[in-house]
Amino acid sequence: MILPSTPLTIVILNGPNLNLLGSRQPDIYGRETLADVEAACRRHAQTLGLGIEFRQSNHEGQLVDWIQQARGRAAGIIINPGAYTHTSIAILDALLAVELPAIEVHLSNIHQREPFRRHSYVSQAARGVICGFGSHGYILALDAMTRLAVAPATPPDIEEA
Secondary structure, X not given: OOOOOOOEEEEEXXXXXXXXXXXXXXXXXXXXXXXXXXXXXXXXXXXXXXXXXEEEOOOHHHHHHHHHHHOOOOOEXXXXXXXXXXXXXXXXXXXXXXXXXXXXXXXXXXXHOOHHHHOOOHXXXXXXXXXXXXXXXXXXXXXXXXXXXXXXXXXOOOOOX
């Protein structure tokens, strides 16, 4: 895959409580900090020829503002909306409005947790959802976003039997 000479920018947004990674429920979310996740994303993005903006907020309106600001200048959005996954129609509407490919990421497998965590408003706007792989989910999302941003009309490779 050949990337354009100017790096595409991917916005990576993180919702509430993700600033506490490494110390908040490490048995569920792991021991890596959000700074560790950001560093891994920056390293991987560089190997893919991508630029990234990596942000975190505990405030729904701030996340909506950042989503809206991505329109016209970013190639896609990777979002771990945290608890807003299950409650935020505002984030859903913003993702739909910007008309950019979006990938939803969760550190834990939300489908193996409490029943209320199994519903996601954000999924309705996402091209895909990655959950349960810890921080590696962000790396998987960057790989997927590269494919979506560079060749959005190209279907995934399917090996023939």
